[in-house]
Amino acid sequence: MRTYSAKPGEVQRNWWIVDADGKNLGRLASEIADVLRGKNKPQYTPHVDTGDFVVVVNAEKIAVTGNKLVGKVYYRHSGYPGGIKSRTLGEMLERRPTEVLRKAVKGMLPKNRIAAQQLNKLKIYAGPEHPHAAQKPEEFPWQQ
Numbered sequence: 001m002r003t004y005s006a007k008p009g010e011v012q013r014n015w016w017i018v019d020a021d022g023k024n025l026g027r028l029a030s031e032i033a034d035v036l037r038g039k040n041k042p043q044y045t046p047h048v049d050t051g052d053f054v055v056v057v058n059a060e061k062i063a064v065t066g067n068k069l070v071g072k073v074y075y076r077h078s079g080y081p082g083g084i085k086s087r088t089l090g091e092m093l094e095r096r097p098t099e100v101l102r103k104a105v106k107g108m109l110p111k112n113r114i115a116a117q118q119l120n121k122l123k124i125y126a127g128p129e130h131p132h133a134a135q136k137p138e139e140f141p142w143q144q
Contacts, residue, residue, distance in 0.1 A: 029104035
């Protein structure tokens with residue numbers, strides 16, 4: 001018996017569409033991260049990007065539990081002394097709701113070069129419209 005190892009040229013990529021309306025942020029992000037990595041396929045290989053494309057719509061209607069809208073804070077730093085900036089989750093959802101989900105999914109991917117390739121396959125849109133109709137994305141099986 002030989003162990004199968006996927007080659008980058010042999011990977012077949014599917015397109016999935018996810019409606020984030022009313023879904024919990026962390027639970028949705030972990031499912032998306034698994035699909036981006038390819039862990040839902042039997043051909044999963046850790047050192048090869050075997051994942052699928054994921055289109056997320058209605059990112060502005062994502063749900064969070066508890067007091068996270070005011071308690072969860074996102075930080076960034078300009079690199080200069082005193083250059084730290086912070087925003088709460090509520091402010092981030094108002095300004096750029098797509099970045100909230102992108103940061104959550106990015107935190108659940110491995111910290112290496114493959115993660116950058118996998119994150120490029122994630123397409124997030126704040127509203128219900130998306131320009132990927134030509135790829136014929138299917139609904140996530142766990143959503144039906």
